[in-house]
Amino acid sequence: MQSSHSYVNIAAYKFVTFEDTEQKRPEFLAICKQLQLKGTILLTPEGINLFLAGLREQIDQFLLWLRADQRFSDLQVKESYSEKQPFTRMLVKLKAEIITMKHPLIKPELGRAPAVEAKTLKRWLDQGHDDNGRPVVMLDTRNAFEVNVGTFKDTIDYRIEKFSEFPAVVAEHKEALADKTVVTFCTGGIRCEKAAIHMQNVGFDSVYQLEGGILKYFEECGGAHYDGDCFVFDYRTALNPQLQETATAQCYACRAVVTPREQLSPQYVAGKSCPHCASENSSGTTGAATAAH
Structure with a gap:
């Protein structure tokens, strides 16, 4: 048994x-x-x-x-x-790429971007700067609908709809990130590793990836410096900083994240509709989060 x-x-x-x-x-x-x-x-x-x-x-x-x-x-x-x-x-x-960036293939064996361990990152965030005294900036490489569920405090969020938008949007903001230590992060490490390598390749001089992503950070540091939960691409939808499944759900119709409060709406029918796509269907406007995996 x-x-x-x-x-x-x-x-x-x-x-x-x-x-x-x-x-x-x-x-x-x-x-x-x-x-x-x-x-x-x-x-x-x-x-x-x-x-x-x-x-x-x-x-x-x-x-x-x-x-x-x-x-x-x-x-x-x-x-x-x-x-x-x-x-x-x-x-x-x-597939052509592990995670689609539509850029020349990245070969980390030729040199990974440096990684920062979760506990070191927490110490940097506690003290407000890295070990060289540079201000630390958190850069979320995930899609907007994932960020809506939770992210690090004071994080930079470019509201991207898909990861292939990342190279163009980070190029637009290069000057704003000068003289800062940038830590890229994502759910489990794939996107932030690729993002950090790309940023190194285009001339950022102090960029790290968060080793193991948000989930590893939760495992080692809990919810310090983090607001909300972490969206995950499986049946659990979201995990809290204790790595427990939360009551957050995902709409099967439009893929929007549906909070426990939104699940109380009469427009939420599990497996069929939610307030995001119900309002979209009635008004013809775009739902709050229709990004797919």
Whole structure:
């Protein structure tokens, strides 16, 4: 008999040159099906990104298999647990980029942007500057609807609708960020790593990525210097600084985030509509947050 929380959910990514994605795709699919895993794996020339769930033994076997490839031997994994299998199928997709920026492929093995650990960042925010005395600026690289759920205090939020807008908008604000230490952050590290490398490439001289993203910060530092919760792209919708699921939901019709207060509205029908898309449909205006994944 399985105990509660019997499914292990893993999320992992690594930027690394990966040129044989087409040859590797059938191998990934075969091992995942053999181990009865479900979820999504993205194979791209710039690396791998995966979200998988399965029983403990099968997840461990998969990671043993994957880490036998020298390119992924040091793959770092974030784990969470669920009583049910959160995914309905197993997909292995070939894509051009891990996360779409529409810029030349980034090769972090040629030099990652420096990372700042969560506890060091908290100390910097406590004291108001980094260890060199430079003011620290937090830069949210996520989409606007994610930021609405929660972010660091006094963060810079460019209200982007998709990550491919980031290079242009950060170029417009380059002067405003001069002489400051910029810390890019996102949910789990993928977007802020790519953003920080891009910023280094275009001439920012003091930029860091938050190692492990907001979720790692919550794990090590709780909610210090953070307002609200963290949007996550799975069935839980949002996690609080204690990494617990919150009552926040996401509308299946328009993908807007629906707060507990908004869920009291007669316009909120789970799986069908919410105040954002109901008002849009009645007035013809754009909803508050219609960005998709």
